[in-house]
Amino acid sequence: xxxxxxxxxxxAYGKFLVVHGVDLDIAHEEFVVLVGPSGCGKSTTLRxxxxxxxxxxxxxxxxxxxxxxxxxxxxxxSMVFQNYALYPHMNxxxxxxxxxxxxxxxxxxxxxxxxxxxxxxxxxxxxDRTPAELSGGQRQRVAMGRAIVRHPDVFLFDEPLSNxxxxxxxxxxxxxxxxxxxxxxxxxxxxxxxxxxMTLADRIVVMRDGRxxxxxxxxxxxxxxxxxxxxxxxxxPPMNMLPGKINAGAVQLAxxxxxxxxxxxxxxxxTGQEVVLGIRxxxxxxxxxxxxxxxxxxxxxxxxELSEPLGMESLLYTRIxxxxxxxxxxxxRLVKPGETLDFRLALDRAHLFxxxxxxxxxxx
Amino acid sequence: MSTTETFHPPINxxxxxxxxxxxxxxxxxxxxxxxxxxxxxxxxxxSEILAKPPVWIPQNLTLDNFRKIFGLGSEQIGLPVGxxxxxxxxxxxxxxxxxxxxxxxxxxxFARYRFAGKGGIFLGLMLFRAVPxxxxxLPVFMIWSKLGLIDxxxxxxxxxxxxxxxxxIWLIDGFFRQIPLALSEAAQVDGCxxxxxxxxxxxxxxxxxxxxxxxxxxxxxxxxxxxxxxLTRSTDSKTLPVGLLDFTAQFTIDWAGMCAMxxxxxxxxxxxxxxxxxxxxxxxxxGGVKG
Numbered sequence: 323x324x325x326x327x328x329x330x331x332x333x334a335y336g337k338f339l340v341v342h343g344v345d346l347d348i349a350h351e352e353f354v355v356l357v358g359p360s361g362c363g364k365s366t367t368l369r370x371x372x373x374x375x376x377x378x379x380x381x382x383x384x385x386x387x388x389x390x391x392x393x394x395x396x397x398x399x400s401m402v403f404q405n406y407a408l409y410p411h412m413n414x415x416x417x418x419x420x421x422x423x424x425x426x427x428x429x430x431x432x433x434x435x436x437x438x439x440x441x442x443x444x445x446x447x448x449x450d451r452t453p454a455e456l457s458g459g460q461r462q463r464v465a466m467g468r469a470i471v472r473h474p475d476v477f478l479f480d481e482p483l484s485n486x487x488x489x490x491x492x493x494x495x496x497x498x499x500x501x502x503x504x505x506x507x508x509x510x511x512x513x514x515x516x517x518x519x520m521t522l523a524d525r526i527v528v529m530r531d532g533r534x535x536x537x538x539x540x541x542x543x544x545x546x547x548x549x550x551x552x553x554x555x556x557x558x559p560p561m562n563m564l565p566g567k568i569n570a571g572a573v574q575l576a577x578x579x580x581x582x583x584x585x586x587x588x589x590x591x592x593t594g595q596e597v598v599l600g601i602r603x604x605x606x607x608x609x610x611x612x613x614x615x616x617x618x619x620x621x622x623x624x625x626x627e628l629s630e631p632l633g634m635e636s637l638l639y640t641r642i643x644x645x646x647x648x649x650x651x652x653x654x655r656l657v658k659p660g661e662t663l664d665f666r667l668a669l670d671r672a673h674l675f676x677x678x679x680x681x682x683x684x685x686x
Numbered sequence: 687m688s689t690t691e692t693f694h695p696p697i698n699x700x701x702x703x704x705x706x707x708x709x710x711x712x713x714x715x716x717x718x719x720x721x722x723x724x725x726x727x728x729x730x731x732x733s734e735i736l737a738k739p740p741v742w743i744p745q746n747l748t749l750d751n752f753r754k755i756f757g758l759g760s761e762q763i764g765l766p767v768g769x770x771x772x773x774x775x776x777x778x779x780x781x782x783x784x785x786x787x788x789x790x791x792x793x794x795x796f797a798r799y800r801f802a803g804k805g806g807i808f809l810g811l812m813l814f815r816a817v818p819x820x821x822x823x824l825p826v827f828m829i830w831s832k833l834g835l836i837d838x839x840x841x842x843x844x845x846x847x848x849x850x851x852x853x854x855i856w857l858i859d860g861f862f863r864q865i866p867l868a869l870s871e872a873a874q875v876d877g878c879x880x881x882x883x884x885x886x887x888x889x890x891x892x893x894x895x896x897x898x899x900x901x902x903x904x905x906x907x908x909x910x911x912x913x914x915x916x917l918t919r920s921t922d923s924k925t926l927p928v929g930l931l932d933f934t935a936q937f938t939i940d941w942a943g944m945c946a947m948x949x950x951x952x953x954x955x956x957x958x959x960x961x962x963x964x965x966x967x968x969x970x971x972x973g974g975v976k977g
Contacts, residue, residue, distance in 0.1 A: 372871075372875060373874075373875075374871050374874070374875075393874065393879070393880075394871075394874045394875045395874055395875070395876075395877045395878060395879065399875060400875060400876070401871075401872070401875045403868045403871070403872060404868075405866060405868055407866065407868035407869050407871065407872035408872075409869060409872075409873075409887055410869075410891065411890050411891060420873075420876055420886075421876035421877050424876060424877040424878055424882065424886075425877050468872075468876070472876070472877075
């Protein structure tokens with residue numbers, strides 16, 4: 323069993339605290355993705371789990387061992403690095419077998435394990451090439467092969483796809499997911515790409531400024547963001563945020579216009595409270611092009627400033643109370659800039675956040 | 687119609703490239719002539735070397751000059767070339783080895799670790815490198831004479847190590863810096879100790895740099911004349927370049943013998959450079975990590 327437990331884990335560089343007491347329990351065979359913008363402490367946290375960074379405070383345990391003071395080689399983990407970190411002076415076969423050889427495994431067994439990993443990742447035809455003779459995607463697969471060949475307790479991935487082009491990234495994402503289904507192992511995966519986080523994770527951990535902002539299943543984090551930060555970070559294009567004030571059962575916006583409070587949140591608001599109304603672009607659509615007309619909602623007449631046709635849908639840029647808002651139009655209809663349309667806002671899926679704390683009113 | 691097409695660069699581009707070749711060729715000739723003259727003179731009798739007008743194409747090649755200096759021929763000049771040669775080999779090899787070991791440890795430390803005063807120490811090393819060795823000869827002579835190190839191999843080895851260490855540290859530091867830290871980390875995750883990660887991953891990748899540092903250190907020690915001429919006296923410690931002075935007498939200079947000895951000095955240096963030249967080609971680290 324290889325569950326990982328982080329208890330009050332801290333990291334300081336000199337006087338600067340970069341990870342502030344992170345608490346996180348990762349179950350056996352769980353796929354957890356740490357996601358957040360640059361400098362949020364996600365990579366540092368991963369490197370502390372790997373043993374590549376000292377821990378300034380708290381404890382990390384893998385299985386039933388506290389690993390704080392164990393060097394990486396004694397933690398039974400393997401790691402895929404952002405820049406692959408393949409050994410340039412060894413061919414693919416030697417790269418894959420290196421860790422087993424160091425562990426003193428018999429050559430026949432090394433060969434069998436290497437071949438098994440090569441089979442899983444379709445590397446068999448590349449075994450005699452050096453890393454310099456491989457494409458980006460192939461290098462990435464070798465790096466993953468090197469990780470699985472040792473049958474570790476835990477896989478750590480440090481932004482493994484960020485050096486690949488968009489198409490290859492999609493393919494490799496699927497391969498990683500398949501790999502996890504085949505080789506059931508606990509995975510901690512670090513990325514700044516929220517699409518990777520959504521698609522791969524059993525559980526997403528959103529980090530910001532060295533703290534966990536929210537942890538939960540991808541759809542839970544998407545549907546019930548705990549803070550404005552999570553709301554804008556998860557989901558693409560990001561959620562529209564409209565600041566306003568509660569007044570007579572509605573959110574009064576900067577220009578005096580108002581949007582009704584979502585039914586389920588009515589009880590949690592008080593008149594005069596400063597709030598931010600969050601609504602995803604998918605939940606604002608021109609009438610007749612996407613959202614159904616029932617349920618709670620509001621219809622606003624808005625002028626389109628810019629349209630980005632994406633094929634089956636278009637992203638429309640418009641303004642509500644002077645603030646730029648993105649909306650979606652489903653179906654291949656061309657919209658010209660300057661065109662005025664009736665937009666339906668699906669308010670049952672909108673969110674309210676407290677302006678000062680940034681916390682969702684739903685959580686309160 | 688031909689199926690293959692050849693590309694003909696425009697005429698002025700071809701002229702430019704021809705001009706470049708010619709200039710390079712002329713420059714190479716100018717650089718090579720003195721060396722060539724030394725080598726030719728080593729195989730000719732004194733009479734031909736000193737002939738006026740000069741004899742460019744050798745008329746009779748001979749190994750007599752080499753026999754003479756090794757005391758094998760009929761005409762003997764009885765110079766202890768064998769001892770000089772051994773002294774040179776021992777002093778150059780020992781000082782190179784020590785300078786490399788210190789250079790590797792120091793270069794790795796500068797490339798990989800953060801420590802107090804790092805910048806200052808590095809700058810100090812480079813400044814030390816900028817001081818001409820000969821400027822230190824008098825103080826070194828005085829200290830060495832107090833310590834009884836004059837006319838000993840150890841005395842020269844210490845001088846050459848201290849001359850070479852700043853350079854080896856600087857060069858090897860640069861090579862370790864080029865090797866991504868992630869490689870050593872990957873090796874440690876793969877089960878290596880820090881020491882194993884160094885020997886199995888970082889050392890092989892820095893080999894070309896270490897070889898280059900070794901060649902330069904060896905050549906510096908092998909060719910050094912100024913300090914060696916001050917600090918050596920006898921066959922116990924005299925090196926080949928100092929030995930060249932033995933060919934000058936009060937009224938004559940034995941050019942042929944001197945050139946033969948010069949060839950003996952050049953050959954090991956040249957051979958060494960050829961042996962390690964494949965390691966001198968850097969770029970081994972390309973491909974392991976995305977740039």
